[in-house]
Amino acid sequence: MKGTLLDFSIQYNEGIINGEDNKRYSFIGAEWKEQVAPVRGQQVDFLVNELGQAVGVYLATLGTPFQQPPVFQEGNAQLQEEQNYGFFDWAMKCLKNYTNFSGRARRKEYWYFYLFQILLGFILGLILAIIGLSESQVNIFTGLLNLFFFLPALAVGVRRLHDVDRSGWWMLIAFTIIGLIPLFIWMVSETKPERNQWGNPAK
Missing domain, CATH: 2.40.50.140 (Nucleic acid-binding proteins)
Incomplete structure (x- = not known):
């Protein structure tokens, strides 16, 4: 056959x-x-x-x-382009899709952006500590950074769930604390190879 x-x-x-x-x-x-x-x-x-x-x-x-x-065949050019993506390319893709809650996102896109947030937060904290700002001032800056990343982080999380054939509404189970366990499992799961209601596979 x-x-x-x-x-x-x-x-x-x-x-x-x-x-x-x-x-x-x-x-x-x-x-x-x-x-x-x-x-x-x-x-x-x-x-x-x-x-x-x-x-x-x-x-x-x-x-x-x-x-x-x-x-x-759909989106093939995009998939080929992503083969050459590096760490910052994946991070920038999430920022370009700042409020995009549709479509699908592969593991690299989600986890590289997660790592990017951690690294940026660490670097900012280090710079603010060297400058000698007070703890309350540091908290203001980190709070603004977290606010800036909130929407793109939520959006890529929803797209990652779509990629494993889950509705983005499953993000809400994070508020149950124990729901973080299945969320983590879904976030590290391989792309579902089938087309679903959110589009073609992300890889």
């Missing part, structure tokens, strides 16, 4: 193929029979075992046309 590779996780050593029958088939890394690494969008040939899993996965031979699903 022919299909298109939707995703492959190096961390879990498994991937997903969208078959020409529009069904999805999972496969483990050992079933990838090529010398090159599996990459999303590759056209492949494979067999299906009795468990409904893809086995013997090869790159499709040239000259055998198979139409790639449009889901990965």
Whole structure:
């Protein structure tokens, strides 16, 4: 059967193929029979075992046309551009999407922006301490910094939940304290490879 590779996780050593029958088939890394690494969008040939899993996965031979699903054609340029993003690029992306609560955000976008806030807060605190400001004055500056970051941090958190197929309203469970545990798990979870109501996968 022919299909298109939707995703492959190096961390879990498994991937997903969208078959020409529009069904999805999972496969483990050992079933990838090529010398090159599996990459999303590759056209492949494979067999299906009795468990409904893809086995013997090869790159499709040239000259055998198979139409790639449009889901990965949309936004492809943006995804390619993000392959070269560094730490500050991800942080700036969040600031550019200051109040954007729609769409999806991958783990890098969320966690690099989180780290950016911590580093900036540390540097500001260090500078204010060197200047010799009082504790109340330092608190004013840090409060303003936190206020500045509140909306973009909330927005990227909502987009991160969208990326694991959760509504942004789940952010509210943070107020229950114990809700921080499932929130953390969702924030570190891998991108869901399927298109959902919030758009295409973020990676």
